[in-house]
Amino acid sequence: MDEGALLQKPRWRDRMSTTLEVVRANPTGRVALKIAVGLAGLLVVAVGALLIPLPGPGWLIVLGGLGIWAIEFSWARRLLTFTRRYLRLWTRWVTRQSWAVRIAIGLVGMIFVSAVVWASVLLSFDVNLVTEILDRL
Incomplete structure (x- = not known):
């Protein structure tokens, strides 16, 4: 071509x-x-x-x-x-960036997404995922 x-x-x-x-x-x-x-x-x-x-x-x-x-x-x-x-x-x-910086960026992103999901579930369904998970462990 x-x-x-x-x-x-x-x-x-x-x-x-x-x-x-x-x-x-x-x-x-x-x-x-x-x-x-x-x-x-x-x-x-x-x-x-x-x-x-x-x-x-x-x-x-x-x-x-x-x-x-x-x-x-x-x-x-x-x-x-x-x-x-x-x-x-x-x-x-x-x-x-180095692998260390990429991993740090990925971890910060995962923490942010986790916090948003936690807040969404807490505000929408009045369920605290952290306490639910800790109760089941």
């Missing part, structure tokens, strides 16, 4: 862009598209936000919803660009 083919946008993106241009050409279609994209993005962001305290891809789902909003809203496009840039910078910084 030559280098020029690798740098081209996939054909499905061209079809999607053409379809969106056709929809946006009609004032009613433009409003309907904004509403549909807004609601779809809101649904995905809301599900992601609910999953953030739980182990799993909560933030990834929120970013997916932001990507949906970025189809139609310039503020979401700018926020997504900002987020991607700083996520790449963070990832590059972490990969340059």
